[in-house]
Amino acid sequence: MSTVAPVFQGESPQSPPSYLKAGHTIKSWLLTGDHKRIAILYLIAVSVFFFFGSIAASMIRVELVSPRGVMLENDTYNKVFTAHGIIMIFFFLIPAIPAVLGNFLLPIMIGARDLAFPRLNLLSWYLYVAGGLCALLAMAFGGVDTGWTFYTPYSSMYSNTNVTLTIVGAFIAGFSSIATGINFIVTVHKMRAPGMTWFRLPLMVWGSYATSVIIVLGTPVVAITLLLVVMERVFHIGVFSPELGGDPVLFQHLFWFYSHPAVYIMILPAMGVINEVITCFTRKRIFGYHFIAFSSLAIAGLGFLVWGHHMFVSSQSMYQGMVFSLLSYLVAVPSAIKTFNWTATIYKGSVRFQTPFLYVLGFIGLFVVGGLTGLFLAAMSTDVHLTDTYFVVAHFHYVMVGGTIMGFLAGLHFWWPKFFGKMYPDNWGKLSALIIFIGFNLTFLPQFVLGYLGMPRRYHYYYFAPEFQFWHIASTAGASILAVGFLIPAVYLLWSLKYGPDAGPNPWGAKGLEWTIPSPPPTTNFVEIPVVREEPYAYDAEADEREERVPAETKR
Amino acid sequence: MNFPLMPDQASNFARPYDALFFALTALTILFTVIVGALVLYFAVKYRKGNRVDRSGAVESHLGLEITWTVIPLILGLVMFWWAAKLYVDTRQPPQDAMEIFVIGKQWMWHAQHANGVRENNELHVPVGVPVRLTMISQDVIHSFFVPQFRIKQDVLPGRYTQQWFIATKPGKYNLFCAEYCGTQHSEMGGYIYALPPQEFQKWLASGGDKKRPNQPTMADLGKQLYDRLACGNCHGSQDSPRGPSLYGLYGARRRMTDGSIVEATASYIREAIKNPYAKINEGYQNTMPEYRELTEEDLLNLIAYIRTLGTSKAPGPVLGNAMPAQIDGGNR
Numbered sequence: 091m092s093t094v095a096p097v098f099q100g101e102s103p104q105s106p107p108s109y110l111k112a113g114h115t116i117k118s119w120l121l122t123g124d125h126k127r128i129a130i131l132y133l134i135a136v137s138v139f140f141f142f143g144s145i146a147a148s149m150i151r152v153e154l155v156s157p158r159g160v161m162l163e164n165d166t167y168n169k170v171f172t173a174h175g176i177i178m179i180f181f182f183l184i185p186a187i188p189a190v191l192g193n194f195l196l197p198i199m200i201g202a203r204d205l206a207f208p209r210l211n212l213l214s215w216y217l218y219v220a221g222g223l224c225a226l227l228a229m230a231f232g233g234v235d236t237g238w239t240f241y242t243p244y245s246s247m248y249s250n251t252n253v254t255l256t257i258v259g260a261f262i263a264g265f266s267s268i269a270t271g272i273n274f275i276v277t278v279h280k281m282r283a284p285g286m287t288w289f290r291l292p293l294m295v296w297g298s299y300a301t302s303v304i305i306v307l308g309t310p311v312v313a314i315t316l317l318l319v320v321m322e323r324v325f326h327i328g329v330f331s332p333e334l335g336g337d338p339v340l341f342q343h344l345f346w347f348y349s350h351p352a353v354y355i356m357i358l359p360a361m362g363v364i365n366e367v368i369t370c371f372t373r374k375r376i377f378g379y380h381f382i383a384f385s386s387l388a389i390a391g392l393g394f395l396v397w398g399h400h401m402f403v404s405s406q407s408m409y410q411g412m413v414f415s416l417l418s419y420l421v422a423v424p425s426a427i428k429t430f431n432w433t434a435t436i437y438k439g440s441v442r443f444q445t446p447f448l449y450v451l452g453f454i455g456l457f458v459v460g461g462l463t464g465l466f467l468a469a470m471s472t473d474v475h476l477t478d479t480y481f482v483v484a485h486f487h488y489v490m491v492g493g494t495i496m497g498f499l500a501g502l503h504f505w506w507p508k509f510f511g512k513m514y515p516d517n518w519g520k521l522s523a524l525i526i527f528i529g530f531n532l533t534f535l536p537q538f539v540l541g542y543l544g545m546p547r548r549y550h551y552y553y554f555a556p557e558f559q560f561w562h563i564a565s566t567a568g569a570s571i572l573a574v575g576f577l578i579p580a581v582y583l584l585w586s587l588k589y590g591p592d593a594g595p596n597p598w599g600a601k602g603l604e605w606t607i608p609s610p611p612p613t614t615n616f617v618e619i620p621v622v623r624e625e626p627y628a629y630d631a632e633a634d635e636r637e638e639r640v641p642a643e644t645k646r
Numbered sequence: 647m648n649f650p651l652m653p654d655q656a657s658n659f660a661r662p663y664d665a666l667f668f669a670l671t672a673l674t675i676l677f678t679v680i681v682g683a684l685v686l687y688f689a690v691k692y693r694k695g696n697r698v699d700r701s702g703a704v705e706s707h708l709g710l711e712i713t714w715t716v717i718p719l720i721l722g723l724v725m726f727w728w729a730a731k732l733y734v735d736t737r738q739p740p741q742d743a744m745e746i747f748v749i750g751k752q753w754m755w756h757a758q759h760a761n762g763v764r765e766n767n768e769l770h771v772p773v774g775v776p777v778r779l780t781m782i783s784q785d786v787i788h789s790f791f792v793p794q795f796r797i798k799q800d801v802l803p804g805r806y807t808q809q810w811f812i813a814t815k816p817g818k819y820n821l822f823c824a825e826y827c828g829t830q831h832s833e834m835g836g837y838i839y840a841l842p843p844q845e846f847q848k849w850l851a852s853g854g855d856k857k858r859p860n861q862p863t864m865a866d867l868g869k870q871l872y873d874r875l876a877c878g879n880c881h882g883s884q885d886s887p888r889g890p891s892l893y894g895l896y897g898a899r900r901r902m903t904d905g906s907i908v909e910a911t912a913s914y915i916r917e918a919i920k921n922p923y924a925k926i927n928e929g930y931q932n933t934m935p936e937y938r939e940l941t942e943e944d945l946l947n948l949i950a951y952i953r954t955l956g957t958s959k960a961p962g963p964v965l966g967n968a969m970p971a972q973i974d975g976g977n978r
Contacts, residue, residue, distance in 0.1 A: 164830055239826075244826070333804075377707075381706075423719050426715075442694050475793065546822045547824075550831075
């Protein structure tokens with residue numbers, strides 16, 4: 091490292107203890123206000139939910155191997171896919187990156203000691219857990235069978251499963267998101283260190299900021315909408331059911347007004363992570379900083395105006411559909427801008443093929459396929475045939491699941507040494523990244539074909555069209571590989587906590603304020619608030635290469 | 647085990663649909679390959695320790711940014727327009743289309759032909775003739791999906807939706823419910839039988855699969871219901887103080903007490919029977935009882951009968967020339 095503008099605070103005898111050692115009681119964790127500890131609490135919680143969601147996913151894939159199912163009843167199958175959707179979307183994909191990586195890193199990245207409202211941050215974790223427990227209880231005691239979309243009037247008038255409790259769970263979890271969103275927005279506005287101007291913000295902060303704006307504007311709408319479903323269900327106040335004088339399509343408008351932007355809530359933070367990792371492992375400044383930053387805001391803004399593309403066959407008017415289709419094509423542009431900027435960032439870099447970078451490559455691969463197949467669904471006429479089929483299932487798994495998980499794992503592997511001060515075995519990391527990428531594609535590529543052939547989603551049986559079986563078996567085989575891919579990191583990451591070698595403050599030679607403080611960081615992050623004098627990503631691939639080539643002896 | 651790659655092309659929409667689908671597929675593959683190849687090429691070429699020229703790297707380039715903003719934008723707009731044009735076709739049935747009525751319910755499809763032939767989970771249609779489906783659900787939202795025809799339309803409770811197509815190839819095709827509708831959603835399916843026109847006419851005349859010819863038509867059944875419920879007491883051949891005549895109602899534009907103009911479509915007539923207070927014709931009181939017990943089949947039959955009472959001319963300007971200009975202006 092040639093120039094270190096921020097004050098470097100390496101390990102020294104008088105440096106304060108790390109946040110992990112700042113108290114060992116359970117109380118010191120459960121009543122903590124430290125954003126880093128709350129991030130760890132979130133990490134544990136989202137991992138538990140991911141585990142449950144994966145079990146449900148495995149049951150679905152096993153069941154679809156045969157046209158008449160394998161082991162489940164219709165009702166059970168419906169409850170399983172509903173559980174999979176609700177757990178994965180509300181309790182894993184939405185909080186995973188903002189609440190774990192964002193929580194831990196956002197204050198450090200801007201040179202702050204904590205988020206603006208530490209207690210609100212802790213409250214949001216408790217709300218999240220409370221919401222999650224409601225949903226899990228609803229699933230454990232009878233289940234819910236509406237699908238994660240809760241379409242009316244099925245959810246409000248017909249389903250006799252635990253819809254109300256599940257909705258209460260999602261409602262509570264929504265407030266957890268809102269609290270985190272407000273916290274991030276205020277923190278970014280008010281707590282940047284001296285010299286940390288808006289355009290010196292790491293792009294992950296921009297991504298988290300854009301996400302927070304969507305959360306704060308969108309989540310209240312879905313919260314109220316779900317509450318209206320409960321009102322109709324419990325008190326028979328007619329809003330959505332035609333029997334009570336309501337309009338069932340109204341629900342879809344309100345629901346997708348949030349739930350389409352929710353896709354961006356999942357993917358924008360992942361894109362933020364990619365910027366941090368790709369610059370470090372290519373030793374390059376990010377290409378087109380301003381374009382990437384503003385494309386995040388463009389996605390956040392336009393994302394609110396495209397919800398109707400979920401409704402081309404819903405009886406929505408033709409002209410309304412055209413507007414939504416056009417706007418959906420516009421939202422593809424900022425996504426393309428980001429992808430090309432990342433490609434250009436690699437150009438003339440000094441590329442290190444380490445675990446986090448492999449996940450970046452995986453992210454780009456899955457995101458490009460997922461994004462482009464979105465064009466089929468934004469196009470009005472192709473959507474007619476493909477909507478509500480496995481094509482949609484494949485598409486949104488590529489974009490929001492593939493994108494988010496690749497981003498999450500890239501970030502987790504990148505900052506794991508910062509979180510815990512330990513390194514994991516890089517070779518195992520690379521192997522599992524490869525397995526996950528291959529498994530993911532084997533699982534979901536066949537589903538594009540299935541969708542085009544006409545396999546509807548949420549189908550337990552397909553004996554009307556047994557010719558679908560080949561592709562289902564292929565998909566299930568891929569899912570088995572994917573499962574192995576997810577198990578490996580779980581093992582070596584936990585192993586590294588005890589046996590991993592010490593990482594030191596900056597094992598990757600990365601830029602950014604978080605790498606100037608010890609790993610794991612002390613509770614207050616910075617002994618002295620740093621003064622930022624440097625542009626973000628001040629990497630220099632050429633200088634780095636020159637340094638690498640100097641023989642080790644002369645270096646000493 | 648076979649591994650099919652595309653569904654049969656069996657309707658007028660299939661070929662133009664597939665052309666667009668393949669264009670989008672080509673675009674997807676092209677861009678995936680371009681990005682994938684560039685990313686991998688750069689990553690390998692500029693791997694750490696590889697002695698290549700790294701000088702002159704820039705961190706922004708306006709020309710490049712504009713290029714990769716404008717090219718996707720133009721391609722996107724072309725695709726949007728292509729798809730939108732095609733979509734408009736699928737939403738505009740020809741005037742002379744043969745009409746079939748479809749009712750979705752948990753968990754079956756019920757179809758009624760105008761001459762009274764009914765079928766469950768099957769639908770027979772002639773090849774080469776435009777067919778228009780008028781569909782409604784008795785309970786939750788369903789969706790009428792025929793992959794080989796490349797058509798799908800949600801079927802809603804409380805409102806009629808439409809779908810049209812021309813079958814182009816005799817055969818047996820899948821009918822799926824594509825909107826999740828509860829326990830047996832995945833079994834709410836059946837088959838579409840596309841028959842050559844003469845064969846279809848024979849099938850229809852012989853009373854369908856159940857071989858019951860000379861059934862009462864839908865309009866006959868509607869007339870029976872009209873008489874039994876004594877609709878004519880208030881809605882006779884002339885407007886009466888109690889209610890407007892139903893003669894010439896279908897497709898007419900009527901003025902409501904709240905000043906709005908409503909076209910008497912099937913959905914409007916259905917609502918006026920089930921929930922007459924929703925919209926009251928100008929000059930009348932809301933004295934009609936709600937006929938909530940009528941099934942969707944009853945309602946379709948009644949509407950079929952009302953249609954036989956004459957339809958207005960093709961939809962023109964609001965209330966034609968009889969409409970005073972200032973009232974028309976008030977609604978804008």
